[in-house]
Amino acid sequence: MNKDLSISLRVSFFTLLLTGIFYPYVITEVSNLIFHHKAKGSLLYDENKTVVGSELIAQFFQSKVYFHPRPSAAGKGYDGLASGASNDSPTSKKFISRVEMTTKDLKKNNDERIPIDLVTTSASGLDPHITPEAAKWQAPQIALARDISLRRVLSIVTDNTQYPQLGLLGSARVNVLKLNVALDQFFGPPVGLK
């Protein structure tokens, strides 16, 4: 018994130093050396070198000149410190009425059937992507708000579409923040904002 306890203490101390402190430090040092950009959060910068966000984390967009991400259940919405899903059951009144509300709001913009990712919350609440269908569905409204041709908006969507990795893994997707940054680059930032 006593011998086991003494060994337990020593093994704990040794493994804690090795796997709990040394290992994470080494991984941090090495990653910052070879994958600096990714290890720090894949941040995107504007022309003045200020951070506008992380390409991996969705941010809130409400202006009509921007593409909108999926609804978010993270905190009060897109809270980077409160990731999480709605956890509403598919048969709950709460869920059904929320989807009805979102659908009603969105329907004003486009009469076509709404891709389901635009009316449902994601698992993290920070999903940076929408489907290409969802981007195309939003395109007419953006073309109208920016007073540019629909064709140009659609071509930016196509340029920013990522296809399944290795042609197999995952779904086709568009990164909303990168898409909006691209819009601003081509057509200038909207007046009145920033």
Added chain:
Amino acid sequence: MTLNDWLQIGFFFLILLILTKPVGLYLYAIYEKKPLPKILGPFEKRVFTLCGINPQEQDWKAYATSLLIFNVLGIFIVFIIESLQPLLPLNPQNLPSVPWDLALNTAVSFVTNTNWQAYSGETTMSYFTQMSALTWQNFLSASTGMTAFLALARGLTRHSTEGDKITLGNFWVDLLRSALYVFLPASILFALILVSQGVIQNFDPALEITTLEGAKQTLAMGPVASQEAIKILGTNGGGFFNANSAHPFENPTPFTNFLQIICFLLIPAGLTYTFGKMAHDKKHGWSIFSVMFFLAISGAFLTTYFESQPNPLLNALPISHDQGNMEGKEVRFGVAGSSLFASLTTDTSCGANNASHDCFTPLGGLVLMTNILLGEIVFGGVGSGLFGMLLYVIISVFLAGLMVGRTPEYLGKKIEGKEVRLIVLYVALYPIIILLGTSASLLSSIGLSSLNNTGPHGLSEVLYAFSSTAQNNGSAFSGLNANTLWYNLFFSFEMFVGRFLPILLGLAIAGSMVRKKAVIASSGTFETKGFLFICLLIGVIITIGALTYFPVLTLGPITEQIFSQIGRTF
């Protein structure tokens, strides 16, 4: 289901099949080949001297004592680190100490390899706690699982001439070899691959940014990749962030998603091959692998099928349902990547999740719950999965023996009254602690006040939580607010008993089996490998695992499904 869904699932299982043998051979070399490869031997000796370990073999009682003392001490250390968090370094968000009931729950949870989380990582745990307490126990609880398996496997496979062998190996040797030669090198490699794809790894404080529209947003930071790697490889499953593997900083691309699923199955699958080698007959290993493989594939297809169905309650709305049930799922994974992950994370005791299981369709959720209730033996946790499966093998052999009227034997050793009594305890344990816990919570107002959903789904939330903690899975129908005194303490009990009582029973069986003389198989011996045995084992697992819970599953997910078909909401 689209063609791409089928291809993704098929491709995944193909890769798993290919990797099983090489991983199994490596594990065999680490644990059973003597002497160890060149550099490792002298290094290991130093560590043993440093820790005061005498690497002589232990009998089952000594082995079990070392295991228990080491793990209870682990709970104490994690608890203390959580409580002293504000006094310790690497706490840029100035987080206060973790409340005692939550700290206890988390300590038990990480030591038992459950990694149930009643907290959200971003706002509860400092970087130091995440690393030194949680990452550390991710390594050690996984290693403990391996030791339990090794002892049981040795008990079954060692040839003894009536009682001359009584030892099962040395706990400390098995533990340290698992941590140092299996999990650490694999984690280093995996962590770097994860960072290359976009998983973050830094000690920066949370980052305040101004969004493109000029609003403020705070991005959580931290040493994520190092914890993510062992969280997956050790079938731990406790996320750095609340959203776990759904968080883009934990699982940024479909490729990392694929790798994560492969990595939490890799060691449990490889171990079946290792077991075959230990039994000197690889067919035994492959037979067990086939059972696991069959159950895993069935679960994955069923989940993907149910999740790709549109929600009938949304039929009236002008929505295009092509993508299936996307509530609580990430676009980059889609229905296939989310369902595959969900089904396999509940098969293995990993319990990480890349989608909200609470938002799954009722029948999709039913599959996940059944996976857990089967006993975490469909690949299961590292070591602990095959450990549980071997106990099921013994039950099956016993039942077959009853049917043909002969003394049952496994690997030439007789299964007798003593072993069967211990195994019945093992079989009865889980239904008792899961169903009693669920009933107690549903009958108390404290238990009910934590529910996010009402109606049959509320029942599912509580049942899922008790199954997940007792079976050491750790995933959740996260709508249940588990951070209350009632659930924190109740679940601590479930996790502790659900982990260590079966290990004790299994080690006792190993201790009794190792003494037995192996008899030479005759024409009357029931074959414990091959197609007939595979079918028998699957039948026993489904009968014991799933049918026990059939009544309560009928009241939960099945009722919910029927109601959703007739348009009733809650």
